[in-house]
Amino acid sequence: MERNFEKVEEILKKHGYEKKNLIKILLDVQKEYRHIPKEVVNYLSVALDIPPAKIFGVATFYAQFSLKPKGEYTILICDGTACHMEGSMSLIKAIEEEVGVKPGEVTQDLKFSLDKVGCLGACALAPAMVINGEVYGNLTPEKTKEILRKLKEGDDR
Structure with a gap:
C-alpha cells in the first residue's frame, strides 16, 4: 500500500525527530491512522534511526497501540x-x-x-x-x- 507520509513528517517535526519521543510519536500516528501501519513503522525507523523491530516491540508491548486498523x-x-x-x-x-x-x-x-x-x-x-x-x-x-x-x-x- 502506497502511503503519503506528509502527516508522519508533521508528527516527527512536532516531536523534534527525537528518539526519546517514540511513544508520543506512535500515539500521534495511531490517532491519525487509527492504528500503526507497517509502512509507517518502516518510515519512522529510517527517520529516527531506530530498528523496525524495536518500534514493533514498543507498539506490541503497550496495550493502547494496535497494528490492525480500528473503527471510526x-x-x-x-x-x-x-x-x-x-x-x-x-x-x-x-x-x-x-x-x-x-x-x-x-x-x-x-x-x-x-x-x-x-x-x-x-x-x-x-x-x-x-x-x-x-x-x-x-x-x-x-x-x-x-x-x-x-x-x-x-x-x-
Missing part, C-alpha cells in the same frame, strides 16, 4: 468481575448482532471495532462500555443496540 467508533466492552456478573457478555452478543463485529475485529467499512478489556474502572456503572472515550453504563442489550443505531445514523446521542 472504537468500542471497549468491560469484562471485569462486576461487569461480567452484570451481563457484559450479553452486550457483546448485542453488538455482534447490531454491527456484525466480534471482540478483536473491525467492520469491513472501518466504522466499528470491538475490544474486550479487563476493567474500565466504571464498576458502579456495570455493565459498561466506552466508545471513543465516552462511558456508557448500566447497559442492557437493548440500550446497547440503541446507542449503536444512533451512531450508525450519525447522531452522537
Whole structure:
C-alpha cells in the first residue's frame, strides 16, 4: 500500500525527530491512522534511526497501540468481575448482532471495532462500555443496540 507520509513528517517535526519521543510519536500516528501501519513503522525507523523491530516491540508491548486498523467508533466492552456478573457478555452478543463485529475485529467499512478489556474502572456503572472515550453504563442489550443505531445514523446521542 502506497502511503503519503506528509502527516508522519508533521508528527516527527512536532516531536523534534527525537528518539526519546517514540511513544508520543506512535500515539500521534495511531490517532491519525487509527492504528500503526507497517509502512509507517518502516518510515519512522529510517527517520529516527531506530530498528523496525524495536518500534514493533514498543507498539506490541503497550496495550493502547494496535497494528490492525480500528473503527471510526472504537468500542471497549468491560469484562471485569462486576461487569461480567452484570451481563457484559450479553452486550457483546448485542453488538455482534447490531454491527456484525466480534471482540478483536473491525467492520469491513472501518466504522466499528470491538475490544474486550479487563476493567474500565466504571464498576458502579456495570455493565459498561466506552466508545471513543465516552462511558456508557448500566447497559442492557437493548440500550446497547440503541446507542449503536444512533451512531450508525450519525447522531452522537
